[in-house]
Amino acid sequence: MPNEVKSLNEECGVFGIWGQPQASNITYYGLHSLQHRGQEGAGxxxxxxxxxxxxxGLGLLSKVFQDPKRLEELPGTAAIGHVRYSTAGNKTLDNIQPLMFHFTDGDMSLAHNGNLTNAHSLKQRLENEGAIFHTTSDTEILIHLLRRSSHTDFLDKLKESLRTVKGGFAFLLMTEDKLYAAVDPNGLRPLALxxxxxxxxxxxxxxCALNSVGAEFIRDIQPGELIxxxxxxxxVDYYTKDTQLAICSMEYIYFARxxxxxxxxxxHNARKEMGRLLAKEQPVEADIVVGVPNSSLSAASGYAEASGIPYEMGLVKNQYIARTFIQPNQDMRERSVRMKLSPVKGVVAGKKVVLVDDSIVRGTTSKYIVRLLLEAGxxxxxxxxxxxxxxxxxxYGIDIQTTDELIAAHKNIAEMNQFFGSNSLGFLSVASLIKAIGLKTKAPNGGLCVAYFNGDYPTPLYDFESELQAELKRLHESRKQEV
Known part of the structure; x- marks a missing residue:
């Protein structure tokens, strides 16, 4: 798989509104509440x-629209917006969304959250047919499919195009007279109306974006639906009824507010229950529970309640530093951690600390935080x-592209514990994660995608299938050599 395909992964935020004067202003406020989902660019x-x-523009939403007059340049009663997740290699204005397309029969604009698993093969096919791509984002593929459809009715063209793309996606497509919203057949990427x-x-x-603009929640957009x-x-229409719920579990663990x-x-309730079950599965004698701000505070609270160990604010976060996991390279992630977290020495000194975090990806952040607390006494x-x-x-849309980036793929619990410098290490089980979230469904894995933990992917991986097999083979060989 060429490197360009790997760089398409992104976790973003989308917002759309129809029938509201000064719609761009409302969209700005909606996107502001979704800023945690992406900080590379906005539109x-x-x-x-x-x-x-x-x-x-590139940068935070407040930077792109720093001049209030920019919003005045966006008049109208409908709008769509996008905040883009930071990924390495494609930080160009061309890839910032929403993408705009001008055609003789009308203009349209598209915003997308997720990753298409057949993007590479579709792009090759479309280019062979004469399509010219202006971005390296997989988002543009949907428009090319739409324009090349043999159907005469626009809705039929759109449905066919949505059936053709595979993977995790939430699309907002605005034409001159309508706004369309669709999620993938597994609902991997969420959308709410x-x-x-x-x-x-x-x-x-x-x-949270609905709440921030004073909108009342109506319903979640279901897998395969086209609103x-x-x-x-x-x-409510459908582009397919061949669906099976598999919401990205990382939405509950880390990404969502x-x-x-x-x-x-x-x-919050799901994360708190994760903490409660974690305390039952991974108990320890300690003096205080400390959560890593901010996405781990709910779980830390649950751990403290279930264990009876007092919860304390042992770490303080500088709120003006971007989220570390979605920084484009490791050096920037480490610098961000140093800038954003400080231990409260008067709280942690001389104490046995349970440090609760929501997840471990590469492991360098955890190692640094453990060291911070130990240095604080x-x-x-x-x-x-x-x-x-x-x-x-x-x-499906998270920047975890190879097992090289995942410390748990290469080290066991004891090895990771030694690497972090912690006194002990424990993870929540997959079964408890599913129980904590508690979706009311009979779908496999409780209606969640837990592939990042157990390799149980809810869909075929198409262009990435051979890459995954090569990853697993390489990982197996490295483990054999270690043994």
Whole structure:
């Protein structure tokens, strides 16, 4: 698999609104509440009576729209917006969304969260047929498929295109007279539908964005659904009914904001239950429980409640530093950790500390935090992780592309514990993760994608299948050599 395919992985945030004066302003506030999902770039496309205008830029949303006059340049009663997750290699304006397309029969704009697992083969096929791509993002593929469809009706063209792309996706497509929203057949990437008091409809990656603009939640967009919004309201259609729920479990573990609800489950409550079950599975004698700010605080609270060990604020976070996992390279991640976390010496000194974190990817951040606490005088540091060990790559939209990046793929518990310098190490089991989230479904793995933990991918991997097999073979050989 060429390197360019690996660099397509991204975890982003999308927001759309239809039927609201100054829609771009509402979109700005909605995107602001989704900023945690991406900090590389941001953009908004506004629809003013069928005239589409697009502004995009690199950096945080507040930087792109630093000049308030920029939003004034986006008039209209409908808009879609996007915040892009930081990935290595493709940090160019061309890849910042929403993407704009001008055609003789009308303009359209597209925003996408996720990763298409057949993007490489589709792009090759389309290029062989004469298609010219202007970005290295897999998002553009949907538009080429749409324009080359043999169907005459636009809706049929769109449905066929959505059936052709594979993987994890949440799409927002705005034309001159409609807004379309669709998620993949497994619901890997979430989308929620809401309504403003004015009657305007809103679609967003997380319900926290609905709350921030005063929209009332209506429903989650289900796998295989195609929601069509126009001046007459919204309509629920389907592009496929061959579906099976497999929501990305990392949404609950790390990515989503704690005040968001995903398919009826509040993220904070799920994380707190992860912490409670972690305390039962991985108990330890200690003086205090400390959570790694911010996404681990809910789990730390649950661990403290279930264990009876007092919860304390042993780490303070500088809120103006971006999230470390979604920094584009390791050096930037390590620098971010040093800048953003400080131990509270008066709390941890002389104490046996249970350090609760939500996940471990590469391991360098955990190693540094353990060292911080020990240098601050902690007597012992017992590391507890409120998710299973990440051992397998993700091909659906998270920047975990090879087993080289996953410390748990190469080291056992004892080896990782030694590497971190902690006194003990324990992870939550997959079964307890599924139980903690507690989706009301009979789908496999409790309606979750847990492939990163056990290799049980909910879909064929298409272009990535041979890459995965090569990864697993290489990993197997390296383990044999270690033995």
């Amino acid at each position: 908004i496309t506004a629809n003013d009576s069928g005239c589409l205008t697009n502004i995009r 809401g309504q403003m008091k004015t009657g305007a409809y809103v679609v967003a990656s997380e319900t 069509i919004i126009d001046d007459d309201g919204f309509k 704690p005040d968001s609800d995903i398919h009826g489950v509040n993220v 902690a007597k012992e540091v017992h590391l507890r992780i409120a998710s299973p060990a990440l051992k397998f790559p993700c091909y």
